Amino acid sequence: MTLRILLTALLGALSLAAADKPNFILLFADDQGWYDLGIQGHPDIRTPNIDRMARQGMRFTSFYAAPFCGPSRAALMTGCYPPRVSLAFNHGPKSTTGIHPDELTMAELLKGAGYATQMIGKWHLGSKKPYLPHYNGFDHWFGLPYSNDMWPYHPMMPPKPGEDERMQAARKRADYTGYAGQGRHYDLDKGQGFPENLPLMSDDEVLEFNPDQTQLTKRYTDVALDFIESNRDKPFFLYLPYAMPHVPLFVSKQHAGQSIRGLYGDVVEELDWSVGRILDKLKELGLDENTLVVYTSDNGPWLQYGVDGGSAGMFRDGKGTTYEGGMRVPGIFRYPGKIPAGQVSSEPVANMDVLPTFARLAGVEPPSDRTLDGRDLWPLLSGERKQSPHEQFYYFGGGRERANIRAVREGKWKLHVQRPRNGGDLEATALYDLNEDAAEKFDRLKLYPDLARRLLAATESFVRELEAHVRPLGGE
Known part of the structure; x- marks a missing residue:
């Protein structure tokens, strides 16, 4: 029996009775900027359901992630700054490394406390078998092992001012590698992309290659609703890291052409539709007041894509940087009757704080044999205190x-x-x-x-x- 299994068993023994445990739903957008919600002030993107979440719970205006995809997911799953768990970089299709098997993820923590655990969406913490979600605490996983641009069909980056004809021609040939807008990752002579096809997976099985991405948000939402319905009588943890609005952008016909913000706005509004379906399902099943729902993003907007990227609003820069626009993201927590409605906090908190917060509410102790950088946000969420648990x-x-x-x-x-x-x-x-x-x-x-x-x-x-x-x- 491994140390991790022993830890999980001990955590389960410490857990509360099932009737006392809330459900957890963690909704994680990809590359959505701080400003890209109606509740944050965006004039052209309509997000009534996410806005409703904020009005019914707490909205953090200084909620932080990491500067790009993989490290942010590492912080979320482990409750640590990414370099502490050696995951401060992105994994690609050919990566042979990933999250260490001895890490205790948020999913393992909750599974040990009797939770049904399901992940639907992008993982990005290693694509080989030992590192995939269902080896790291999730009962089941349906989604992509890494970013939706890691395939042969990535759109070209827009030209930059001052580029000569050779550089512009190279952009037309080159597939972007996904390293947060750093031009040095272009090969001006050959182009540089991902020859691998993008797999849509269910646990270990590849269901299809290069899936129709216009249907991903809808498919993810349908699987999420089925999971909630099937686990209505037991505590559950649903982690839904969407593929969007990471470029390349895709949206279903139902939502195409609906936003005056263009394709990017359509994509975000479809995410809002998904959030609304999930909130409505909780209400329908009588689970509304026993479920903590969190909505956030993995990093700031990918500004290099111009109109196809999002906006950080007043904040400087975006994805790939440690200026505010790169790491400050939406952070909304809704738990009716437990989190006072309509609260707004400017205190600095982070996605690594979600793990200890969920642990506290599930009645389990985080592991004591390792350092966690995240802090329990419940005193702040419940109104018991006003200050951030982080001094720095x-x-x-x-x-x-x-x-x-x-x-x-x-x-x-x-x-x-x-x-x-x-x-x-x-x-x-x-x-x-x-x-x-x-x-x-x-x-x-x-x-x-x-x-x-x-x-x-x-x-x-x-x-x-x-x-x-x-x-x-x-x-x-």
């Missing part, structure tokens, strides 16, 4: 090497940092007051040198602790 929040970029720390936030202050190319100590590069300057335009580093030194020292100390306790990557 750290922004990590991607990479396979040492922890790529890029910034730290404490209250309203955000300090950007960098490490010299030859190593050595961290250096402060900019300081912003996010309350007064959410767009990160006005550097105040010279005005507050003592504050910057203190935050820099705290960051260096945290990174040393993290690097001393990095857990291994599966397959290495």
Whole structure:
């Protein structure tokens, strides 16, 4: 019997009676910007069902993810900063590594507490057998092992100002590799893409290659509704990481041409339709007041795609960066009768906080044999307290090497940092007051040198602790 199985059994023994356990539904958009909801102020995208969730629960305006897909999902599933679990990079079709088998995922935690667990959608934490969802706590999985652009048919990136004819021609030949808008991943002579076909899977079985992506949101929603119906009499955890609005964008005929925001708006409005179907099903089955539903996104918008990307609103930059636009995302929690309706919090919290929050409500203790960076949000959600459980929040970029720390936030202050190319100590590069300057335009580093030194020292100390306790990557 493995250590992980023993831990799961112990967690199950500590769990509450089934009647006391809420259900959990985690809805995870892909590349949706902070601004791309009606409730966030977008004038052209209609999201009445997600807006309803926010009005009936709590909306966090400083909810953080990682800068791109895989690391964000690692944080969500493990309750840790991505580099702590060696998952600070994206996995592609040919990857031979993935989430380590000894990691205790959110799904394993809840399965050990008697929950039925189902995942529907994109995984992106390893595509080989030991790393797939149903080996990591999910009873069943239906979806894609990685991003929907990791196939031979990726759309071309739009031209950039100043590109010569050769570079523009290369863009027409090249398939984009999915590394967050970094032009160096184009091969100007050959093009560079994914020769593999995109598999739609059910557990270990490939159901079809290159599925009709116009039907993915609808198919995912139908499977989700069936799961809820089938598990109405037992506690359940449903994780639904949508394929959209990650490019390439696809939408069903039912929703095509409906949004004045164009194709991107159509895609987001279809996600909202899906959320509405799920909320209505809970109401129909009498599960509404015993189900915590969370809606968020894995990172900011993919701005390099112009009109086919989303918007971070007032925030600077987007996906692939550690500016606010890259990591600040929608964060909405709805639990009627338990979370006071209509609450808005500007406190900084993160997707890694979902695991300890679900654990607390399910009546299980998170594992004590490893470090978790996430914190229980229930005191904040329930109104017991107003302050974030994080004294500091750290922004990590991607990479396979040492922890790529890029910034730290404490209250309203955000300090950007960098490490010299030859190593050595961290250096402060900019300081912003996010309350007064959410767009990160006005550097105040010279005005507050003592504050910057203190935050820099705290960051260096945290990174040393993290690097001393990095857990291994599966397959290495």
